[in-house]
Every structure is written in C-alpha cells, then in structure tokens.
Amino acid sequence: MTTTLTRTRRLTGFQPTGHLHLGNLLGALRPLIAAQETTDSIAMIVDLHAMTVEHDPAALRAYVLEQATIMLAAGVDPARTPIVVQSQIREHTELHYLLECVAVHGEAARMIQFKEKSAAGGTVRLSLLTYPVLMAADILLYDTAEVPVGEDQTQHLELARTLATRFNARYGRTFTVPEGVRPEAGARIMDLADPQHKMGKSTVSGAGRIGLLDPPEVIRKAVARAATDTVGVVRRDAEHQPGVTNLIDILAACGGREPSDPTSYAALKRDVTDAIESLLAPIRARYAELAADPAHVREILARGAATVRPTAASTVRRTRAALGLLG
Ligand code: AMP
Numbered sequence: 643m644t645t646t647l648t649r650t651r652r653l654t655g656f657q658p659t660g661h662l663h664l665g666n667l668l669g670a671l672r673p674l675i676a677a678q679e680t681t682d683s684i685a686m687i688v689d690l691h692a693m694t695v696e697h698d699p700a701a702l703r704a705y706v707l708e709q710a711t712i713m714l715a716a717g718v719d720p721a722r723t724p725i726v727v728q729s730q731i732r733e734h735t736e737l738h739y740l741l742e743c744v745a746v747h748g749e750a751a752r753m754i755q756f757k758e759k760s761a762a763g764g765t766v767r768l769s770l771l772t773y774p775v776l777m778a779a780d781i782l783l784y785d786t787a788e789v790p791v792g793e794d795q796t797q798h799l800e801l802a803r804t805l806a807t808r809f810n811a812r813y814g815r816t817f818t819v820p821e822g823v824r825p826e827a828g829a830r831i832m833d834l835a836d837p838q839h840k841m842g843k844s845t846v847s848g849a850g851r852i853g854l855l856d857p858p859e860v861i862r863k864a865v866a867r868a869a870t871d872t873v874g875v876v877r878r879d880a881e882h883q884p885g886v887t888n889l890i891d892i893l894a895a896c897g898g899r900e901p902s903d904p905t906s907y908a909a910l911k912r913d914v915t916d917a918i919e920s921l922l923a924p925i926r927a928r929y930a931e932l933a934a935d936p937a938h939v940r941e942i943l944a945r946g947a948a949t950v951r952p953t954a955a956s957t958v959r960r961t962r963a964a965l966g967l968l969g
Contacts, residue, residue, distance in 0.1 A: 649682040650681050651681070651683075651684075651784060651787050651818075652681045652682065652684070652823075653781055653784060653789055654670055654674050654684070654685055654686065654789075654790055656670070656687055656709055656713075657688050657843070658692045659692045659844055660844055661708065661855065663841055663842075663851050663852055663854060664853075665831035665840060665841035665842070666843075666854070668829040668831055668896070669792065669828050669829055670790065670828065671713065671716050671718070672828070673828040674718065674723065674790075674825075675716065675717045675718055675723075678718075678719055678722045681788070683722075684723065684724055684784060684786075685713055685723050685724070685726070687727045687728065688728045689702060689728055690734065691728070691776065693769065694767055695759070695767065696767075708855075710727070710943055711933050712925070712929060714932055715925045715926075715929040715932055716854070720945065720946060724947075724949040725942060725943060726943070726946045726947055726949075730943065730944075733958045734780060734783060735776075736958050738772070738776040738779040740962070740965060741775050741805055742772060743965070744805055744808055744809050744812075745801070749774075749804070750772055750775060750801075753798065753801075755798075756774075774798045774802075777798050777802065778801055778805045778806070781802045781820050782817045782820070782957065783953070783954045783957050784950060784953050784954065785953065785957065786820045787818060787820060787821065788822075788823045789802075789820050789822055789823065790825040790828065791824075792830065792840075799820065802820055806818070807819055813965060816960050816961055829892075831888065831892060832884065832888040833845060833850035834864055834865065834867070834868035834885075834889075835847065835850030836850055836869065837850075837869055837885040838884055849864065850864070850869075852865075852918060854922060854925060854929075856922075858919055858923075861918055861919060862915050865911050865915045866911055868889060868911065870883075870886050870889075871883050873886070875904065876903070876907065877890075877904070878890055889911065889914050890910070892914055892917070893913055893917050897917045897921070899913065899917060
C-alpha cells in the first residue's frame with residue numbers, strides 16, 4: 643500500500659447567482675465531500691463572479707449565506723475543507739490585476755462564454771470580459787493542482803494554465819500550473835424540462851430544475867412533468883431518449899439504483915422522486931437547523947478565510963516581487 647504524504651490541493655467554485663440545485667449537488671458538492679479524505683480541498687463561493695452580470699445586492703448576500711449553509715448541511719466538513727467567500731480574501735482582486743498585465747485582450751475576448759453572454763445584447767459589464775482572468779487568480783492564488791471542471795469551464799482553465807506558464811517563463815517560477823479533472827463520481831445532470839441542456843441556476847423558467855431546498859411536493863411535480871419520449875422503453879440512449887436517460891442517470895447518482903420497471907415511465911418517475919427525496923430530506927432538515935443560527939455560519943466563513951489567507955498572501959508577495967513591485 644502506498645501512502646500519499648502531500649495531499650493534492652483542489653479548488654471547487656460555486657457562483658452565488660441562484661439557489662443550488664440537484665446538478666450542483668451531484669456534479670460538484672458530492673464529489674467534493676467524497677474527496678475530503680484524500681484531497682486538500684477548498685470550497686469557494688465566487689461572489690465576485692456573480693457581479694459580472696446585473697445583480698441585486700440583497701439577493702447576492704442571501705445566496706452567499708444560503709450556499710454556505712447548504713454546503714454544511716450536505717456534509718462539507720469545514721475543519722477539513724475550508725468554505726471561503728472569494729471577496730473576503732482581498733488577494734483575489736490584487737492577483738487579478740497583476741495577471742491582467744500578463745494576459746492579452748484577445749485571450750479574454752475569444753472566450754465562448756463571453757461571446758455568448760455578450761451576444762445576448764444589453765449592457766455588457768467589463769468584468770464579464772475579464773472574469774476568466776479573475777478565475778485564473780482564484781486558482782493560482784492557492785497553488786491549486788486540480789480544478790474539477792465541466793465542459794463549459796475547460797477554456798477558462800486553459801487560460802489559467804497559459805497565464806501560469808507564461809508568467810513562470812517570463813518572471814521566474816511563481817505559480818503551480820493547474821490540471822483540470824473530471825470529478826470522480828460526478829454526474830452531469832440535465833434540465834428535466836429541456837434535457838438537451840444542463841440543469842442550471844439561471845434557466846429562465848426553472849421548471850426543469852430541482853432546488854436542494856425544494857419541498858417534496860415541488861420535487862414530485864417537477865419529476866412528474868419531466869420530458870420523456872414515446873419509445874416506451876426505460877434505457878440509456880442520450881441521443882434518442884435524452885429525458886429518460888437523464889432520469890436513469892439521476893436515479894443512479896442519487897442512490898446507485900436501477901429502474902424498477904423497464905417499461906414504465908411512470909414507475910421510473912416514482913423511483914426518481916423517491917431517490918431524490920431520500921437524498922434531499924436530511925439535507926433540508928440539517929439546513930433548517932443551521933439556518934436558524936446565521937452567526938454560526940458567518941463564523942465558519944471567517945474561519946475558512948483565516949485558514950486560506952496566509953497562502954493567498956504569500957502567493958501575492960511572490961508575484962509582486964517577481965514583477966518588480968516594491969515590497
Ligand atoms: P455553478 O452552478 O455554475 O456555479 O457551478 C458550480 C459547480 O456545479 C461546478 O463545479 C459545476 O460544474 C457544477 N454543476 C453545475 N451545474 C451542473 C449540472 N447540471 N450537472 C452537474 N454539475 C453541475
């Protein structure tokens with residue numbers, strides 16, 4: 643048996659732009675919790691990223707506290723995995739600027755997410771363009787070795803790697819170059835109403851999303867309304883039966899179970915409803931207890947910030963010195 647002496651530093655970010663949903667739990671939170679034993683993880687609520695689009699200050703504050711509370715309720719152990727609110731560590735914005743002096747305009751402008759979001763029209767905040775550089779700062783600040791990424795974030799991770807490599811080559815070895823990893827046991831959960839797209843916080847209707855704090859009746863209705871097809875066979879076929887495939891995936895991810903009846907969509911939906919409810923009921927109950935004492939949650943966030951701040955400060959000191967700034 644081999645013993646790992648240094649544990650891998652891993653960073654997982656959550657944007658406080660809405661309520662956490664089943665996709666966040668099965669795709670990111672559960673893998674984070676499962677890896678607590680074997681990695682040196684940081685769970686980060688990236689509130690500065692939530693301000694790259696129009697935002698409501700009161701809602702932002704509420705989402706940050708709600709997400710931190712859900713993380714605790716779901717089993718993130720703050721003694722092993724610091725829960726950190728990005729803006730509470732000033733070094734993020736400092737390193738962001740320093741990295742902007744290493745990045746070039748074209749690198750930010752060609753990001754698919756920027757192109758998509760800015761093509762939607764309306765006001766485009768300058769921070770929407772520069773946010774991948776802030777994300778690079780988030781990662782590089784903590785000597786992060788691994789970043790669990792979904793497909794939509796691979797381009798951003800690539801930028802972080804490019805900037806770290808370029809900086810190290812030009813100014814001397816300063817940053818760890820991070821790797822993107824697919825979280826073990828991480829599932830990609832699709833929208834129940836529109837299974838061609840990922841379940842997300844900001845889909846307009848929200849009909850195909852299951853919030854982690856949704857009451858049982860809301861969950862039951864959302865699953866009952868989930869899009870299926872007319873094939874009539876319960877099997878995985880993402881191309882022709884995306885809705886049914888998604889329901890089977892959710893069932894497996896929630897409890898490792900297989901559908902009870904291979905021919906009945908109604909039975910599949912009952913199985914899925916039960917599995918989700920069994921998973922979420924204890925989280926909801928624990929959330930209610932924790933939410934009754936928000937000061938305690940804030941205290942945990944303050945402790946998380948205090949735990950990671952020395953690393954962040956040391957990285958920024960190194961970066962400033964490498965760039966020729968006075969200490
Ligand atoms: P976000 O909701 O964009 O802040 O993402 C937070 C984390 O949840 C990231 O690690 C995402 O990859 C993950 N995530 C978000 N939506 C889903 C989904 N529908 N299925 C699986 N993972 C997801």
